[in-house]
Amino acid sequence: MENTDIIVRVATPDDKHYAKTITDEMESSAKARGTGIAKRSPEYVQLKMEEGKAVIAVTKQGEWVGFCYIEAWGHEKFVANSGLIVNPAFRGHGVAKAIKHRIFDLSREKYPDAKIFGLTTGLAVMKINSELGYEPVTYSELTDDEEFWKGCRSCVNFDILTAKDRKNCLCTGMLYDPAQKLKEAEEKAMRDRAAAANKTVNMQPQMMVAANGAMQQQKKHRLFKDNFRLFERWLRYKRYVLLKGGNNSAASHAKKKFFLFNLF
CATH class of the missing domain: 3.40.630.30 (Gcn5-related N-acetyltransferase (GNAT))
Structure with a gap:
């Protein structure tokens, strides 16, 4: 401060x-x-x-x-x-x-x-x-x-x-969600231990080892704090849709579809 x-x-x-x-x-x-x-x-x-x-x-x-x-x-x-x-x-x-x-x-x-x-x-x-x-x-x-x-x-x-x-x-x-944060911390610790045990890791970055030794695909997702400008665009569009409301024309739907496609 x-x-x-x-x-x-x-x-x-x-x-x-x-x-x-x-x-x-x-x-x-x-x-x-x-x-x-x-x-x-x-x-x-x-x-x-x-x-x-x-x-x-x-x-x-x-x-x-x-x-x-x-x-x-x-x-x-x-x-x-x-x-x-x-x-x-x-x-x-x-x-x-x-x-x-x-x-x-x-x-x-x-x-x-x-x-x-x-x-x-x-x-x-x-x-x-x-x-x-x-x-x-x-x-x-x-x-x-x-x-x-x-x-x-x-x-x-x-x-x-x-x-x-x-x-x-x-x-x-x-x-x-504290339970979700705990799960994420445990998964990170698991990945860190696996990397430390094998410095020449040949796994793809998106793969991780489960507790039973099986390979699991790690879910990819956008980090909110790293994509805040993208989120700002979404909020402006959300505000436009909710405040304008009621426009069900084909042109309106096409505009929404185009915006969402380019947003994500």
Whole structure:
């Protein structure tokens, strides 16, 4: 973080006096972006501080800088880092990134087995998420907890979400799955051991050795963080389709087909 005068830490009950300022800025920021968020009261934010499920950024002089909190869903099988907000006077100093990293660590500490997810329209947040290991996913891979989805009712795009049977919207779903990350780490360790045991490996790069000695084809996939510009193009197109909507002409379908072919 660029500004060394800013402290990012777990919020405590002593921070409750910041709650009204935080919720006011959440609402103001959502209106400025033309999007909606689940509205939260100062009392709700204070509760998160009391529970130790929030991260706050303040200056050494005590000025509020940023905030984010944790919500658990689906019997704690899913965790969301919600309400990320930064004081406009301190934007552009890496505050959001520092808060996201700290709230992610706090989520892993409190819910080590939970999948961490989020919905966002912000490319900056998506970039930070990708650094933490999140991957873009379909909405079906997120929590089915109705209480979570009720929060979307205050969003200006809620009609799009309902029209798409809650399968798509302008937000991108992103997920960190600890079980999948553990599997990937084990597979990498297996490959590293195989390479160390045989420095003159003649295997093709896409092949790996399974635990039973059998050869397995490793699934190829695009790395999200390494193909972010491609993803930006997809988001612009997704926004165009969902906001324009209803165009079922042959020309429209041909345009979509051409775009997707060149995208992937």
